[in-house]
Amino acid sequence: MLTIGALAKRTGTKVQTIRYYETIGLMPPPQRTAGGQRRYDEAELDRLAFVRHGRQLGFSLEAIRELLDLADNPAQSCAEADSIAQRQLKQVEDRIARLQVLQVELKRMICDCSHHSVAQCRVLEVLRDHSECLTDHDNIGA
Amino acid sequence: MLTIGALAKRTGTKVQTIRYYETIGLMPPPQRTAGGQRRYDEAELDRLAFVRHGRQLGFSLEAIRELLDLADNPAQSCAEADSIAQRQLKQVEDRIARLQVLQVELKRMICDCSHHSVAQCRVLEVLRDHSECLTDHDNIGA
DNA sequence: ATAGACCCTTCAGCCACTAGAGGTTCAAGA
DNA sequence: TCTTGAACCTCTAGTGGCTGAAGGGTCTAT
Numbered sequence: 001m002l003t004i005g006a007l008a009k010r011t012g013t014k015v016q017t018i019r020y021y022e023t024i025g026l027m028p029p030p031q032r033t034a035g036g037q038r039r040y041d042e043a044e045l046d047r048l049a050f051v052r053h054g055r056q057l058g059f060s061l062e063a064i065r066e067l068l069d070l071a072d073n074p075a076q077s078c079a080e081a082d083s084i085a086q087r088q089l090k091q092v093e094d095r096i097a098r099l100q101v102l103q104v105e106l107k108r109m110i111c112d113c114s115h116h117s118v119a120q121c122r123v124l125e126v127l128r129d130h131s132e133c134l135t136d137h138d139n140i141g142a
Numbered sequence: 143m144l145t146i147g148a149l150a151k152r153t154g155t156k157v158q159t160i161r162y163y164e165t166i167g168l169m170p171p172p173q174r175t176a177g178g179q180r181r182y183d184e185a186e187l188d189r190l191a192f193v194r195h196g197r198q199l200g201f202s203l204e205a206i207r208e209l210l211d212l213a214d215n216p217a218q219s220c221a222e223a224d225s226i227a228q229r230q231l232k233q234v235e236d237r238i239a240r241l242q243v244l245q246v247e248l249k250r251m252i253c254d255c256s257h258h259s260v261a262q263c264r265v266l267e268v269l270r271d272h273s274e275c276l277t278d279h280d281n282i283g284a
Numbered sequence: 285a286t287a288g289a290c291c292c293t294t295c296a297g298c299c300a301c302t303a304g305a306g307g308t309t310c311a312a313g314a
Numbered sequence: 315t316c317t318t319g320a321a322c323c324t325c326t327a328g329t330g331g332c333t334g335a336a337g338g339g340t341c342t343a344t
Contacts, residue, residue, distance in 0.1 A: 035292090037292075050269050086252060088248055159300085161323095
């Protein structure tokens with residue numbers, strides 16, 4: 001039986017995060033000692049590893065929840081798991097594309113700016129200039 | 143004089159976001175009509191455009207705040223603006239690299255999984271399997 | 285028996301917004 | 315001048331995915 005700290009160490013998770021997963025119902029309530037401390041078994045370690053690996057791949061907790069449901073009912077077709085992964089891949093590819101646009105623009109900003117005064121600083125100029133704005137006004141934060 | 147709605151439209155920002163920027167001190171408190179509505183001029187439009195462009199380039203609001211301070215004091219060297227942009231470029235490049243790793247792994251998951259039953263589903267299998275875990279346990283969320 | 289490493293709950297905070305409730309003001313048309 | 319209704323106002327709460335801290339309790343080795 002693992003303490004929460006041991007489980008945390010073995011999965012590369014913080015203790016608080018494991019408790020957080022429990023409060024949102026992603027991890028089941030584990031056994032407790034007489035004194036009220038959590039004790040975990042191998043099945044729970046597997047489940048947490050699944051969750052963490054999904055997070056590393058960029059899946060949202062909601063997507064992971066769906067995948068866990070699928071894994072719990074293995075009789076169905078895997079088409080749904082496939083489509084969740086497809087959605088995720090598309091998101092990742094979109095993000096890469098957008099970041100590459102930014103990369104180009106940042107490089108252009110930087111290489112033109114070599115320690116002149118702020119007044120002619122290319123970095124600030126580019127940020128100020130509307131005409132050099134990216135046209136995509138949406139989807140900022142992702 | 144622009145209403146907040148007009149300003150929002152011209153900068154591709156939501157009205158609430160502009161008010162939010164004001165509460166956190168990123169935008170100055172604007173003039174008000176007798177009835178208490180906000181009215182903006184061109185200088186404020188420029189400032190907001192600067193902020194939004196910075197956001198599109200992935201700068202944090204804190205970084206943008208620093209850049210605005212620099213822009214307000216144009217006598218100094220631009221070395222600092224440069225280094226903010228350098229930091230930002232490095233972050234962007236890190237993100238791209240990590241996303242490309244995920245992209246490869248997701249593609250591998252998907253192309254091996256063509257509508258078999260969940261029991262042999264590659265998507266779920268990959269998520270379950272420790273040995274195929276990414277080694278990088280940190281830096282999940284970014 | 286005691287030390288101290290670990291665990292518990294609860295609450296607040298992070299970032300960058302976004303949404304909604306419930307009310308007020310403005311500008312254009314009749 | 316009056317009325318309509320779109321746009322504005324403040325305030326509060328919620329999002330996702332955690333993280334940190336306060337103020338305690340428990341477990342285990344010595």
